[in-house]
Amino acid sequence: MVVGMRDDTHFGFREVPLGEKQALVDDVFHKVARRYDLMNDLMSAGLHRAWKDALVTAINPPKNERDFALLDVAGGTGDVSFRTIAAGGSGTRATVADINAEMLAVGRERAYAQALDDVVTFVDANAEALPFPDRSFDAVSIAFGIRNVPRIDVALAEMQRVLRIGGRFLCLEFSNVDVPGLDALYELYSFNIVPALGRAVVGDAEPYRYLVESIRRFPRPSAFAEMMHAAGLRRVSHRLMSGGIVALHSGWRL
Numbered sequence: 001m002v003v004g005m006r007d008d009t010h011f012g013f014r015e016v017p018l019g020e021k022q023a024l025v026d027d028v029f030h031k032v033a034r035r036y037d038l039m040n041d042l043m044s045a046g047l048h049r050a051w052k053d054a055l056v057t058a059i060n061p062p063k064n065e066r067d068f069a070l071l072d073v074a075g076g077t078g079d080v081s082f083r084t085i086a087a088g089g090s091g092t093r094a095t096v097a098d099i100n101a102e103m104l105a106v107g108r109e110r111a112y113a114q115a116l117d118d119v120v121t122f123v124d125a126n127a128e129a130l131p132f133p134d135r136s137f138d139a140v141s142i143a144f145g146i147r148n149v150p151r152i153d154v155a156l157a158e159m160q161r162v163l164r165i166g167g168r169f170l171c172l173e174f175s176n177v178d179v180p181g182l183d184a185l186y187e188l189y190s191f192n193i194v195p196a197l198g199r200a201v202v203g204d205a206e207p208y209r210y211l212v213e214s215i216r217r218f219p220r221p222s223a224f225a226e227m228m229h230a231a232g233l234r235r236v237s238h239r240l241m242s243g244g245i246v247a248l249h250s251g252w253r254l
């Protein structure tokens with residue numbers, strides 16, 4: 001399935017014109033921004049921390065003073081960027097690009113509170129049209145963001161464009177659980193517990209129903225690998241984590 005080539009798309013299980021998906025996604029993250037980080041911990045029972053640690057290990061920022069620039073697309077409140085700064089040396093910088101002003105505002109407050117506003121920069125940007133020059137980052141990451149972007153193929157091409165030659169692209173995204181027993185449990189959890197948590201914490205189950213349903217719509221790892229290759233990324237691979245709940249996709253600009 002080449003999502004970006006279609007002129008309609010899905011919002012959860014609803015068919016919506018491709019042009020309307022972004023506005024609906026923006027509404028979801030506008031509603032959840034203030035409670036986003038708390039909900040991540042509750043929904044994943046803290047597991048998202050281990051998944052992001054694996055991502056940061058793969059980003060592999062230098063531990064010394066060597067310059068290293070990360071672009072974290074759909075970076076929301078900046079979690080991956082803060083973790084990368086903590087893992088890297090004094091030359092590590094991160095740029096968070098996100099389309100949602102509310103998520104960015106929460107991130108800026110976090111950066112300011114931790115005195116990291118000089119090393120983590122927040123930019124209002126659409127993944128489909130990144131406002132950065134060609135080959136300007138050492139690594140580009142996107143965590144739990146790509147499935148929200150209406151034209152995935154366009155965003156992948158943009159992320160490849162801004163990566164320097166020899167730079168690495170990394171994408172963390174929910175995948176398909178195919179461990180017998182765990183799949184049924186995961187299904188039950190996703191469609192019942194997660195929306196109920198959303199209602200209790202954010203006051204609305206609908207955004208979390210959308211997030212769960214959008215996971216079902218996302219291409220399987222092999223299909224996503226083909227999209228990454230079509231965008232110009234090479235040595236494309238992926239690794240499943242937590243029984244396939246999440247996949248870490250990797251590709252290089254060579």
Ligand SMILES: C[S@@+](CC[C@H](N)C(=O)[O-])C[C@H]1O[C@@H](n2cnc3c(N)ncnc32)[C@H](O)[C@@H]1O
Nearest residue numbers: 029074075076098099100103126127143145148
């Ligand atoms: C599930 S959150 C992930 C946030 C962060 N990466 C993390 O893992 O904590 C998805 C993010 O994608 C952003 N997003 C959705 N569509 C986007 C687009 N077209 N361009 C840039 N960001 C987008 C949303 O605003 C939201 O902040």
